[in-house]
Amino acid sequence: DGGITQSPKYLFRKEGQNVTLSCEQNLNHDAMYWYRQDPGQGLRLIYYSQIVNDFQKGDIAEGYSVSREKKESFPLTVTSAQKNPTAFYLCATNRRRDSNNSPLHFGNGTRLTVT
């Protein structure tokens, strides 16, 4: 069954701890993205990757890090440097890199709560 799997669905951490969110896809899509969603603000791009071993910062990359060692996987680490990490995190893929015509496909998200 093709799709994008984000895990875990809910994640709780203490302030000052790093945490890694998982995103795996079996769609064979080239590009992968991480978005952050806060109420009333739409989605904001954290990082994206168009090809293995390469990634670019989005609009709000500070306090986050990523890796793209395999085409199928694009984990996001929320570091202690991120000042307000509590949010809903969405992973997305795009069939082709360098394409604005091809739509994004989304996972079901991870809700991170940091206290």
Add this chain to the structure above:
Amino acid sequence: AQSVTQLDSHVSVSEGTPVLLRCNYSSSYSPSLFWYVQHPNKGLQLLLKYTSAATLVKGINGFEAEFKKSETSFHLTKPSAHMSDAAEYFCVVSDRNYGQNFVFGPGTRLSVLP
């Protein structure tokens, strides 16, 4: 720079009545436009997309949208609302001048009253 305005943060309709969710965009070139729907604590699902073909685009679940370049609008409509349509809706613009940049509107929450 690209931007998306969704004119209503919340729209409330009665079941069986028409739905209109408004979207205006700003883009420097010929954009691609998308509508997505999000149910609570879920990811976004593509409803429909416009990519410079027909200006009236039909999507899933009876939704459609019309691209009007002169008005820089891409409003989403449905003739008859169903209870299951209650969700958050996002208008998205993407412009090839900006590479992989998909810009999301702030969303419109649709409530459907029985």
